[in-house]
Amino acid sequence: MVAREKLNQLKEKFGGAVQRADMPCNERLFVFVEASALKAVCQYLFRDLDARYVISIGMDDRPFSGKFMVAHDFAFDQDHLLCSVLTHLPADNPKVDSISDVVPAANWAEREIRDLVGIEPVGHRYLKRLVLPDGWPDGVHPLRKDFAWNQVPEGYDDTREFKFDEPPEGCTVVPFGPFHPTLDEPAHFRLYIEGEMVRGCEYRGFMVHRGIEKLAESVLTYNEIPMMAERICGICGCVHNVAYAQAVESAAAIKPPPRAEYIRTIMLEIERLHSHLLWVGLACHIVGFDTLFMQSWRIREPLMWIAEKISGNRKTYALCVIGGVRWDITAEVKGELRKVLDKLESEWTPVVAAVSKDKNIQKRTRGIGVADRALVKNAGLVGPVARSAGVNMDCRRDHPYAAYDRLDFDVITENGCDVWSRVLVRAKEVFESIKIIRQCLEKMEDGPLQLTIKDELPVGRIGLSSVEAPRGESHHFVITGENNRPRRWRVRAPTYQNLQAIPAMIKDQQLADMTISLGSIDPCFSCTDRMETIDLKSGATKVWTQEELLKLTRTKKT
Amino acid sequence: MSVLSKLKETLVCLKAGRVTLPYPAQAQPVPEKFRGRPLFDAAKCTGCGGCANNCPAREILLFDLCQEIRILQYLGRRCAYCGRCADVCPEKAITMSHEFETGTNSIGDIQQRVELFMSTCQRCGRCFKEPSALEQLKLKGYRVDDVAHERWVFRSKSYLDTEPVVDDIKIEMD
C-alpha cells in the first residue's frame, strides 16, 4: 500500500491542508490540497520524498465546479506510483504559487498554463510567452472553456514582434533554426556565441502547435481521439495512441482483454525498434558518417513492412480504441515477424560491434551534450537521456502497462552522461526490444481484441498513463467528461522535458557540437520546403517555387 | 584510426549489396490490409450517418435536401486513412482501397458524392447500429453540413427549414 503510505506522510506533515484524496488503485494517488499549501506539498514530494517531476496541468473547470484547477504530476518510480497533486483556484483572476524555484523542471509547464489557461504562476522568474504565437493578443486564453475551438481572437496582430532577450556581454547571437537541417520541426534557438563557444541560448518554439488538445476537448469523441493522438508525433505515434487509450481506460476502470495488451506491447516495441534504428542512422548523419546512416535505415526497412502488414500502414498504426485494439496478429504474421526479428538481430549485431569501437564517432560524441544526474533530476529528463546518466528508470518496468508486467527484459543504463552513452543505450535497447517481442509472440493468448463498452463512460474521473516512448516517458492526463469526450486531456511528450535541458547541455561547448547535442534527445530531421536544382552542363540554377514543387510531387512530371 | 571497425563497417555495406527499389518507375504492391483511400459504395449505403459521426477528421459531410434525399460527401482533403468509417459502417459500404498516390491538382478527382434516397426515418438515427456506446450518434435527425464550403456543422435538427445555420458551435440535439 505505497499510495496510502505516501498519503499518510502528506497528512502528517500538512494536516488539514490535504483536503481529499483518491486511491483508485495501488499505483495511483490523487491528492487535493489547499492552494496555499500547494508549493510546500510539491517541494516535500520532490525534495524530501525524492519524487520525479512529470508535468503540470492547468484546467478551466468553471462549467463544472465553478473554479480553475491546477495539477502537478509526480512519479515514484521505485514504488510504481503515479501521483497527482490538485488544487482548486477561484474563478476570477486565478493565481497559483509557482513551484519552479523548488522544481525547476516545471518552468515550461507553468508558462504554458499561463499562456493557454490564463492562470498566473506567482513567483515564476521568467514569465515570457511560450506556446502562443507572437501576434496572439494578451489576455486571451485558448484552452478556456468559453473560448470556442474555431474562434479567431480579436486583435490578432501579424506584425507584432517577439522581444528576444539581450545576449550576455561579449557574446554574438547566432540564430539556429527555425528551419535547420537537423531539426525535425521548426524551432528557433538564439545561440549566444563567444568565439567558437556557446555560452547560452534562448528558445522560441511551439511553431507547429496544432491545438489537438482543444479539438479533443470540444470536437472529437473518445474513440476518434486515438487516431488524432497518434498524429502528435510522426515517429512515436503509437505511443500517444496507446497512452491516451490507457489514460481513459484507467479513468473509467476498463481493462482491455489480454490479447489486446500483448498486441499493444508488440506494436510499441516494433515502433521502438524502428525509431532507435532511425535515430542511430540520423545521429551518424549529423556527425557526417552517411554510410552507417544508409545501413541502419536499410536494416530498419523490413520493420516498416511488417508494421504495414499488421496495421495497414508503415506508421500511424491506428491501433487502439478504448478497451482494445483494432488489428490482430495472425499466425501467418507471427511467423513472418519472427523472421524479421531474426534477420534484424543478425544484421544489427555486427553494426553494434563495429560502431562501439569506432574512434571517429567517439571523437564527435564523447563528452558532448553532457546531462548529469543532477540535471536529470532538476529538469525532469527522461528516457535514454536519463539512462545515459546512470539513472535506472524505464516506465515499462516502473509503471507497467499493457503486457509488460508479464515480460522479462533489462533496462540498459550507461554512465557517460554524454551523446556517446546515448548512442550505446539505444543501440543495446534494440536487442531488449527483440527479446520482448519474441516473448509476446510466445505468451500471447487467444481471445477477443476489444471489450464491448455498453455504457457511456463515467464523468469527472481522472486517469494517468505513462508510456515509455523511444525517447522517454510520454505522460497522458485525462479527466473524463460529458458528450462522449474528455473534459481535459493533457499530453506531455518526452521532448517537452528533454528540450528544456538543452541550454544546460550545450553551454560551454563548441558551436559545431550543437547539432549532435540537440540530435541526441530528439531524432527527426525536417525537409526543407523548397529546393534548388543545378543543371550540370550549363551550371544554371533554378529555384523551385512551392507551387511548382507541389505539382511535381502530385504528377511526378516536371 | 580504428581501422578494424572501418573494415567491419565496410563488410556490413558489402554484404547488403544494392537494395533500392525502382519506385516510382515501378509500382510496389501493398499488403492486403493496406489502408488507402476509402471508397463509398452508393448501392450499399443507407445513409445512416455512422461514418460521418465517427470520422476523426470530419471528412464526411451530410446534408438533407429534403425528407427523402440525403447527400453524403467525402471531402478527400485531410482524411487520415484511419479506416474508422469502414469499421463502423453497418452495411460494409466503405472499403479501404489500395490507392495511395492520391496527390492531385484538382480535388474533385478524389472527392465522392453519394445522393441517397432515404426510405428509413432520418430523425431517430436508429438505423445506425453502433459497435459500442462510444460510437453512438450524438447528432440525430436532419443534418445540415455546409457542403458548399466543405464545413462540418455541429448541429442537427428535428425539422427541416431553409434558414442558413449560424452559431454552429453548440451541439444541439433537439
Ligand code: SF4
Ligand atoms: S478513413 Fe478515417 S479520416 Fe478518412 S474518412 Fe474514414 S474515418 Fe474519416
Ligand code: SF4
Ligand atoms: S456508415 Fe455506411 S451506411 Fe451509414 S452513411 Fe456511412 S457509408 Fe452509408
